[in-house]
Amino acid sequence: MSASVNYIALKSIVRKECTRFLRIWVQTLVPPAITTTLYFVIFGGLIGSRVGEMGGVSYMDYIVPGLIMMSVITSSYSNVASSFFSAKFQRNIEELLVAPVPNYIIVLGYVIGGMCRGLLVGCVVTLVAFLFSDLHFHHVGILVVVILLTAMLFALGGMFNALFAKTFDDVSIIPTFVLTPLTYLGGVFYSISLLPEVWQWVSKLNPIVYMVNTFRYGFLGISDIPVAPSIAMLIAMTIVLFMVILNMLKRGVGIRS
Amino acid sequence: MKAIEIQGLTKTYANGVEALKGIDLVVEQGDFYALLGPNGAGKSTTIGVLSSLVTKSQGSVEIFGHSIDTALEAAKSCIGLVPQEFNFNQFETLLQIVVNQAGYYGVPRKEAIKRAEKYLTQLELWDKRNHRARELSGGMKRRLMIARALMHEPQMLILDEPTAGVDIEIRRGMWDFLRTINQQGKTIILTTHYLEEAELLCRNIGIINKGQIVTNTSMKALLATLNVETFVLDLSAPSADVQLTDFDWRVVNDSSIEVDVAKEKGMNSVFAQLDAQGIQVLSMRNKANRLEELFVAMMGEQANQPKTTEEQGA
Numbered sequence: 001m002s003a004s005v006n007y008i009a010l011k012s013i014v015r016k017e018c019t020r021f022l023r024i025w026v027q028t029l030v031p032p033a034i035t036t037t038l039y040f041v042i043f044g045g046l047i048g049s050r051v052g053e054m055g056g057v058s059y060m061d062y063i064v065p066g067l068i069m070m071s072v073i074t075s076s077y078s079n080v081a082s083s084f085f086s087a088k089f090q091r092n093i094e095e096l097l098v099a100p101v102p103n104y105i106i107v108l109g110y111v112i113g114g115m116c117r118g119l120l121v122g123c124v125v126t127l128v129a130f131l132f133s134d135l136h137f138h139h140v141g142i143l144v145v146v147i148l149l150t151a152m153l154f155a156l157g158g159m160f161n162a163l164f165a166k167t168f169d170d171v172s173i174i175p176t177f178v179l180t181p182l183t184y185l186g187g188v189f190y191s192i193s194l195l196p197e198v199w200q201w202v203s204k205l206n207p208i209v210y211m212v213n214t215f216r217y218g219f220l221g222i223s224d225i226p227v228a229p230s231i232a233m234l235i236a237m238t239i240v241l242f243m244v245i246l247n248m249l250k251r252g253v254g255i256r257s
Numbered sequence: 258m259k260a261i262e263i264q265g266l267t268k269t270y271a272n273g274v275e276a277l278k279g280i281d282l283v284v285e286q287g288d289f290y291a292l293l294g295p296n297g298a299g300k301s302t303t304i305g306v307l308s309s310l311v312t313k314s315q316g317s318v319e320i321f322g323h324s325i326d327t328a329l330e331a332a333k334s335c336i337g338l339v340p341q342e343f344n345f346n347q348f349e350t351l352l353q354i355v356v357n358q359a360g361y362y363g364v365p366r367k368e369a370i371k372r373a374e375k376y377l378t379q380l381e382l383w384d385k386r387n388h389r390a391r392e393l394s395g396g397m398k399r400r401l402m403i404a405r406a407l408m409h410e411p412q413m414l415i416l417d418e419p420t421a422g423v424d425i426e427i428r429r430g431m432w433d434f435l436r437t438i439n440q441q442g443k444t445i446i447l448t449t450h451y452l453e454e455a456e457l458l459c460r461n462i463g464i465i466n467k468g469q470i471v472t473n474t475s476m477k478a479l480l481a482t483l484n485v486e487t488f489v490l491d492l493s494a495p496s497a498d499v500q501l502t503d504f505d506w507r508v509v510n511d512s513s514i515e516v517d518v519a520k521e522k523g524m525n526s527v528f529a530q531l532d533a534q535g536i537q538v539l540s541m542r543n544k545a546n547r548l549e550e551l552f553v554a555m556m557g558e559q560a561n562q563p564k565t566t567e568e569q570g571a
């Protein structure tokens with residue numbers, strides 16, 4: 001198919017995805033704003049004042065980047081997971097499968113849709129953060145690259161999840177039992193340098209540690225982990241997951257009988 | 258030009274069900290073709306393979322000359338699919354559904370909105386364009402799926418039981434609509450359980466049972482093979498008094514009987530016998546069980562030897 005045909009198809013999917021999460025904005029945009037406000041008030045304000053400094057900055061400033069990232073991760077992931085799964089469940093995915101849309105356009109469409117929600121939520125949370133801390137941007141380029149890559153990676157993750165899912169439970173199991181623990185242990189609330197050496201090693205197996213630290217570097221200029229290799233790793237993981245999903249679609253896993 | 262050419266198509270589902278056991282089927286461009294068969298015969302599976310929602314196990318499928326193995330995208334573009342089950346997003350509005358569908362085929366949005374007006378109007382849904390699909394009645398949902406299938410203006414429309422659960426008035430409207438677009442040149446394939454529907458609309462017909470094509474022939478040729486018809490006669494006298502020889506017949510109720518009449522025999526003798534007994538026939542109608550009769554005849558034949566009639570009317 002010609003490029004313009006594919007481009008129109010892509011735009012249609014993205015538009016459909018964005019319409020969906022904007023239509024249910026009370027479910028999709030408001031909760032992360034409320035949750036992070038609570039985090040700011042409780043961890044940053046009440047507890048943070050007793051913690052003092054972390055990594056050379058106030059505790060509030062320290063946790064803000066991680067909280068933004070956490071909301072982006074959750075929103076991108078759950079947007080694609082629930083939207084793609086319900087498309088499978090209601091069978092409206094067939095609208096795409098009967099049309100001459102290449103698989104990579106389908107993936108990109110859903111992923112960009114998920115990223116839009118993730119980034120929109122990220123912006124909302126960032127705005128809230130401005131009320132509580134005096135944020136500044138140390139390296140805007142890194143911030144943008146890292147947040148885009150992270151949103152993309154987790155949107156892909158959501159798609160991977162939805163492809164395997166057979167019930168609605170299956171699309172909430174991974175966020176609850178994998179994503180949330182990894183995020184909490186991902187150095188959002190503490191510097192991993194505070195951990196015993198063994199746990200530092202274990203933490204380094206958690207990809208979210210790299211994302212949070214790189215993102216924090218973009219804001220504050222501090223990181224537990226070298227920035228360039230982290231970004232390279234993010235890129236590599238995104239490409240691998242993209243390829244895995246394309247391969248699944250090609251074989252019809254989870255979508256064709 | 259052949260709209261569809263299927264050869265040796267088999268499909269075994271992951272659970273081991275052999276839904277298609279080697280199907281050969283040709284549908285000419287411009288045809289109005291019926292695929293008829295009982296529940297579970299493999300109609301939807303065949304359509305699934307044509308529209309690439311189901312992956313085939315073996316065999317070859319060409320759509321307007323495009324093989325689904327080597328030119329899938331071109332093949333897909335030729336087909337507009339109206340599936341058996343509702344498969345749109347219930348929370349989207351009609352307009353969103355049809356415009357997005359056009360987008361997936363690469364129709365620019367402006368053009369898609371124009372077409373949406375055209376097809377939703379034709380299917381009497383334009384007033385409802387900003388309603389969510391879930392608010393529609395069953396018949397409207399079917400029509401929505403027809404409008405959606407037409408948005409990329411395909412050469413062929415495939416409808417899987419389009420009139421299931423649709424009242425007779427809307428059904429007639431749908432028939433007229435399908436006939437019109439067929440006359441304008443669109444190839445149409447539909448599946449149905451109703452011989453009457455197929456008879457009314459279609460020129461050619463395939464009968465499928467247990468994953469095999471039992472008959473593939475013209476509607477006329479098929480109906481000619483139906484040589485016994487059953488008529489219901491309402492009589493002026495109690496049916497208990499009736500005497501008929503030479504015919505298979507049954508009492509239906511106090512004043513009606515049912516008579517099986519072979520084509521070559523005709524009905525005169527029935528009337529003559531009744532007349533002789535001083536019984537008047539007040540009214541008479543064809544019993545609408547011809548499909549059953551047809552199936553019984555076909556399946557009987559199939560039990561002896563699977564057979565395909567080559568004859569095809571244009």
Ligand SMILES: Nc1ncnc2c1ncn2[C@@H]1O[C@H](COP(=O)(O)OP(=O)(O)OP(=O)(O)O)[C@@H](O)[C@H]1O
Binds near residue numbers: 270275294295303
């Ligand atoms: N996704 C599936 N997985 C496993 N078996 C299936 C699947 N879809 C259909 N079948 C089986 O394949 C056979 C053919 O089914 P199909 O839906 O093609 O029949 P049909 O002719 O469309 O019937 P109906 O008139 O009831 O719609 C049936 O035995 C059915 O149970």
Ligand SMILES: [Mg+2]
Binds near residue numbers: 300301302341417
């Ligand atoms: Mg069916």
